[in-house]
Amino acid sequence: MxxxxxxxxxxxxxxxxxxxxxxxxxxxxxxxxxxxxxxxxxxxxxxxxxxxxxxxxxxxxxxxxxxxxxxxxxxxxxxxxxxxxxxxxxxxxxxxxxxxxxxxxxxxxxxxxxxxxxxxxxxxxxxxxxxxxxxxxxxxxxxxxxxxxxxxxxxxxxxxxxxxxxxxxxxxxxxxxxxxxxxxxxxxxxxxxxxxxxxxxxxxxxxxxxKTAGEGGACRQPLKSLFASRSVVCAYIGSGLQLFVGAAVMVWFPSYLNRYYFMDTDQAGVVSAIIVLAGGTGMILCGILSDRLCRNAPDRKIALAIGYCLLSCVLLFLAFQLQPGLVQLVIIALGMLVATGTSGPAGAMVANLTHFSVHGTAFATLTLANNLLGLAPGPYLTGVLADRLGLDHAFQLIPLISIAAALVFFYAKRHYHRDIARLAPLMAQGDPS
Structure with a gap:
């Protein structure tokens, strides 16, 4: 075996x-x-x-x-x-x-x-x-x-x-x-x-x-790795900003279908479910692609994350410029397939840049950033824009947030190798090997 x-x-x-x-x-x-x-x-x-x-x-x-x-x-x-x-x-x-x-x-x-x-x-x-x-x-x-x-x-x-x-x-x-x-x-x-x-x-x-009681104090040093590098902080922020786009589309897409495709609630729900599944599938496929292409060069995963951000921005921005129809729906599905692709690389960055003994806490920090920067404000600010400009125009602007996410990941890529080298002594603390 x-x-x-x-x-x-x-x-x-x-x-x-x-x-x-x-x-x-x-x-x-x-x-x-x-x-x-x-x-x-x-x-x-x-x-x-x-x-x-x-x-x-x-x-x-x-x-x-x-x-x-x-x-x-x-x-x-x-x-x-x-x-x-x-x-x-x-x-x-x-x-x-x-x-x-x-x-x-x-x-x-x-x-x-x-x-x-x-x-x-x-x-x-x-x-x-x-x-x-x-x-x-x-x-x-x-x-x-x-x-x-x-x-x-x-x-x-x-x-x-x-x-x-x-x-x-x-x-x-x-x-x-x-x-x-x-x-x-x-x-x-x-x-x-x-x-x-x-x-x-x-x-x-x-x-x-x-951990035993005696090991509790030993965990204080590894806890520092949660925010000890610019790269890991950028992973939190970049992931949250990119989820801003995905969350906005997933929450408001049934309403978009109802208003501009004149679909009933049940029809809109089915089509929206397909879009959500496209996003879920993208998380898996983009993660697999990242691991396959970047097995011996972890920093390339950050480059792929940048690519996912920019490609999703282009696809979703173009899609919401089109008139309602099958072509628009297909491009939106493709955009969502790529938009969620940063989840895998961001998670890998967090795991690589934090001590193994606090990985649960590290991913809690990533979850918190995803909620505060993406899942919570994305739907709300989309609604604010929709009240002022209309939901169709709001969806034309929302994909531009992906550019900000790409810039954050780009900053992380510049510092990734130096952060890895600098954190090596901290990561070695408590290593069972």
Missing amino acids: AFHPAAASAEFDDSTVNVPRTYAWVVFALTFGLLISDYMSRQVLNAVFPLLKHEWALSDSQLGLLSGIVALMVGLLTFPLSLLADRWGRVRSLVLMATLWSLATLGCSLADNFQHMFIARFFVGVGEAAYGSVGIAVVLSVFPRHLRATLTGAFMAGGMFGSVLGMALGGVLAEHLGWRWAFAGMALFGLLLASVYPLVVKSSRIGCTP
Whole structure:
């Protein structure tokens, strides 16, 4: 059976744990499955909005609050909970998180009013807060460095696939069994995976053992690597700026189809889902391309990230200049395929430039930047522009943000090798080799 060193790095050989290749992919599959469960539980609410609105006589603002409380808790708790998971044990933390959000989702199915649902959704957000950042840290710990862009892109794509599945399956369950079973179905899927995960994924086998009390002080120095270089800070910022574009298109595209293609809600939802899937597919394919072309030259991944930014800018800018029609939709899909491609290279940069013992916290920082610079302001500022200029003209301007992202990645590329060399002594601290 083939083996490879877990989390091995050309720059920093941060682990000597040998993991069977088959077992590594089992770890990835289970961790990826829980990420899909995460987003299914988060987004199933959207599928039952009309039913809740009718049954409980809710306003649109109340419905928005039920959705927004999850994102709020994720934003507030991602960093501290990821730091705690790095100290307490990543595998143990992932199981606890998945159990909590699944039980909270089950609580949603039992809610009798808005207040009950709000409390349940609050705990869904608490449970999901750090899963993405800690989950990708676990995945990277069992694979070699040259696959980091592929794995990061593929793992982040799970959020998009989970969102689509949550809304689609939730709608089907709600239509045939009632909205309570939509939540219950997501909860049962999550609880099943959460029960299997610790039976298969063992901290001792993947090198993610919890730190002892005596090691706590030793983690303070590695924590400095989170912001110790210009390159890693640029990775955070560049990734967030590029997601600004993707988030804006994904959130507002159903409205665009409704206003300019005169599609009904169901039709617009299907076409928008295809666009979202194009973005998720792009995360995977662009990550694979980055690893294949840049295996022996990590800084080339930054060059590819710059290329993804500029190409997506050109495609989306041109697409939204066209009249509504099939050609426009195809070019938008291609633009989204490339627009999300920076996720893999940015994740690889963060992993390469931060100490392996704080990778969960490092990816929490990346998640925080993605939310503060991209996922939150992108949809909001697009709405502001749409109020003033019209949604079609807003979409013509939004792709230009990718130029700013490209400039940030370009700055990172200029300093990458020097930052790697300067951080070498810090990265060696606590190295088990």
